[in-house]
Amino acid sequence: MEPDSPDPIQIAELVIAWSGGIIAAFALLVTALTVVFVFAGFVGVRELRTIRRTGARARLELDRQRVVAEEIVAQADRAIDQAETLSAQADTLVGRVETAVGRAERQSEQVHLLIEDMRSRLSDFDHRLTTQVEVSYLFNQGEAAYWEGYYEKAVECLRRAVELDPRNPRVRYRLGRSLTNLGEDAAAEEELTTAMSHRLPTDAADRALALLHRYARPDRALAYARNSTKHGPHDAQNWNCLGLLLRDNGDFTAARDAHQQANRLDQELVSTPFFLALLAAHGQALPHARDRSAEAISRLDSSERRAKIKPMWASLIRWTDEVLRGNYAEADLHAAVLYQTCQSSRRAREICDHMDFLLRSLAREEHRDRYLGAIERTWLTGRPG
Structure with a gap:
């Protein structure tokens, strides 16, 4: 017997039943999935919001970090700039330090050189000071000998001083005057000319040269005397020198004017009223001559206290005053002192010229040998008196 064939309806119903179940299961699955998806979406939205907030x-924070980073970078840039500036300044300072070190080294060398130079100068100064002390001593010795009339001793001291200080005009001037009084005219002129080249005042040199050439070259002497008053118009000694040489030349009026100018410039100089007294006696104005002589005596007392006049000239002025007053016995005493204090032929001639001028002016030539004889025989003729 053949088996029964399947019933299509049953099969269809079975299919439908399974299909419904499958569909129901699928719907349930879809529903579950939908619920799951809805829940997942809800959770996802929340997470998404959280993520968004976290992201924001x-x-x-990133923006803040970026600002901070930019600030850090800016600070770093500034730090770099400052570092570069500091580096440049450091380079400059290093350069300055190097320059300063170089200068310090140079200054140290200069200080060393200065110290050596100072030592040399101190040594030189000590030598010059010692020399000047010795020169001053020799000059003072020579000056004292000159004022006492010991011209040879004066020349000896002054020449030693010139050897030590050849550029000293004062020493050379006094040496020239001492040589003049010894009659060594050529040597005297050389010393006076050299003294003038070493800044001896021109008028002092001119006056000394005028007196040097007084007897040998009177015209030249007068020219020097005139120059001395041009170069030193305010020095009374220059005018007295000019007056003396004008008197030698016979121009008594001009001589008187020169001495009067000297008297206006210096009210204490002893020689001025003495010269004026001689000229007044020559003009036969004896009262005026005696007044002038008295003025000279008055000034003489003050000058002797201050050691401003040589003993020889003091004796001559006193001799003149006694002769003007006719006191010949007193004049003899002063003539004796003149003889004792005269130390050279040059001084003897100067003394005798003044004495002879006065005696001739007073017409007292008979007294000439009485007063001049001993000096002339000793110094001007070579015969002992």
Whole structure:
């Protein structure tokens, strides 16, 4: 017997039943999946919001970090700039330090050189000071000998001083005057000319040269005397020198004017009223001559206290005053002192010229040998008196 064939309806119903079950299961699955997806979507949305908020916060933090980073970078740039500036300044300072070190080294060398130079100068100064002390001593010795009339001793001291200090005009001037009084005219002129080249005042040199050439070259002497008053118009000694040489030349009026100018310039100089007294006696104005002589005596007392006049000239002035007053016995005493204090032929001639001028002016030539004889025989003729 053949088996029964399947019933199509049953099969269809079975299929439908399974299909429904499958569909129901599928629907249930879809529903479950939908619920799951809905729940997952809900959770995802929340997470997404959280993620967004976190991202926003992260972005804000990132922005802040970026600002901070930019500030740090800016600070770093500034620090770099400052570092570069400091580096440049450091380079400059290093350069300055190097320059300063170089200068310090140079200054140290200069200081060393200065110290050596100072030592040399101190040594030189000590030598010059010692020399000047010795020169001063020799000059003072020579000056004292000159004022006492010991011209040879004066020349000896002054020549030693010139050897030590050849550029000293004062020493050479006094040496020239001492040589003049010894009659060594050529040597005297050389010393006076050299003294003038070493800044001896021109008028002093001119006056000394005028007196040097007084007897040998009177015209030249007068020219020097005139120059001395041009170069030193305010020095009374220059005018007295000019007056003396004008008197030698016979121009008594001009001589008187020169001495009067000297008297206006210096009210204490002893020689001025003495010269004026001689000229007044020559003009036969004896009262005026005696007044002038008295004035000279008055000044003489003050000058002797201050050691401003040589003993020889003091004796001559006193002799003149006694002769003007006719006191010949007193005049003899002063003539004796003149003889004792005269130390050279040059001084003897100067003394005798003044004495002879006065005696001739007073017409007292008979007294000439009485007063001049001993000096002339000793110094001007070579015969002992």
